Amino acid sequence: MRTKVKTGSPDLVLTHILDAFARELIDVSDAEILEAAKDLGMDPRTRTSAAFAGVIYPARPQLSDFFDMDLPKRLQGAAERMAKDPPAEQKSKLRRAKRSQISSERKNPTNK
Amino acid sequence: MRQIPPLVDKRVLTPAQTVLALDLIGQMDLLRLKTIARVYARGLPPAVAWEDLLQEALTRVVAGSRQRPEGVTIVAFVAGILRSLRAEYWRRVTREFGGNGRLQIDHESDESLALALPDPAAGPERMLSARQEIIVIKQLFADDPSVLKIIDGLAEGQAADQIRRSTGLSKTDYESARRRMRRTLLREGLTTCEPK
Numbered sequence: 001m002r003t004k005v006k007t008g009s010p011d012l013v014l015t016h017i018l019d020a021f022a023r024e025l026i027d028v029s030d031a032e033i034l035e036a037a038k039d040l041g042m043d044p045r046t047r048t049s050a051a052f053a054g055v056i057y058p059a060r061p062q063l064s065d066f067f068d069m070d071l072p073k074r075l076q077g078a079a080e081r082m083a084k085d086p087p088a089e090q091k092s093k094l095r096r097a098k099r100s101q102i103s104s105e106r107k108n109p110t111n112k
Numbered sequence: 113m114r115q116i117p118p119l120v121d122k123r124v125l126t127p128a129q130t131v132l133a134l135d136l137i138g139q140m141d142l143l144r145l146k147t148i149a150r151v152y153a154r155g156l157p158p159a160v161a162w163e164d165l166l167q168e169a170l171t172r173v174v175a176g177s178r179q180r181p182e183g184v185t186i187v188a189f190v191a192g193i194l195r196s197l198r199a200e201y202w203r204r205v206t207r208e209f210g211g212n213g214r215l216q217i218d219h220e221s222d223e224s225l226a227l228a229l230p231d232p233a234a235g236p237e238r239m240l241s242a243r244q245e246i247i248v249i250k251q252l253f254a255d256d257p258s259v260l261k262i263i264d265g266l267a268e269g270q271a272a273d274q275i276r277r278s279t280g281l282s283k284t285d286y287e288s289a290r291r292r293m294r295r296t297l298l299r300e301g302l303t304t305c306e307p308k
């Protein structure tokens with residue numbers, strides 16, 4: 001039999017209570033969990049149940065719940081396509097820039 | 113050709129998703145652990161969220177920094193880590209704010225008995241927070257005198273038969289009061305609202 005522990009410190013009292021609560025919950029049956037969840041209008045048999053909030057998905061609303069967070073991915077895709085095959089206008093600009101660089105190098109060979 | 117670095121990587125799993133994917137812990141056990149994490153987060157400052165406690169405990173399971181002893185269920189094992197994380201938080205606070213190194217506790221052991229001893233360096237903040245939390249817990253069961261009696265017994269570290277003797281509850285009444293207590297704890301643990 002456990003000896004009676006002298007208490008007094010609120011911290012120790014709280015620790016005893018929390019440990020006892022945790023012991024109760026460790027062995028709680030599936031049926032009891034389902035009943036408590038039902039009281040809250042939850043069905044934990046599905047992974048998307050609100051019961052899993054904070055466990056397998058965030059408990060608090062995320063930016064992605066309100067905004068299109070796929071935008072950076074789409075921009076990245078567009079940037080990759082442009083890097084592979086720049087648009088015609090950009091190509092001609094690039095050619096012009098290259099030509100002017102060559103001509104200035106010819107005019108001022110010392111700058112090389 | 114120039115490579116565009118990836119901007120978004122959505123393949124990062126949370127520790128809870130990882131333990132589920134590896135089949136280390138089942139869905140119902142995760143719910144048990146959720147309610148236990150919420151219990152152990154009681155009395156901690158709001159900045160220390162129960163979600164963080166739980167994910168940190170699960171990270172330690174996945175990383176293997178804690179080894180589960182034989183014969184101990186996964187829920188009991190992770191509950192031990194949660195308890196240890198709570199104690200670790202207060203030890204850190206004690207060290208940072210006026211701790212004098214008097215408290216020497218085995219950092220590796222989840223079941224350290226030393227944790228049950230009164231902390232000589234427990235500060236006023238911790239005492240106040242504990243006192244407030246006890247009041248909140250008692251309010252939670254205010255309409256159930258039998259459960260309140262059981263909690264008083266638990267607070268003194270009494271065993272079941274001692275509580276029954278001191279409260280005069282029959283075995284049946286004691287068991288049904290415990291069931292009601294568990295039901296309330298489960299509801300508080302599973303709710304999406306802030307627990308009372």
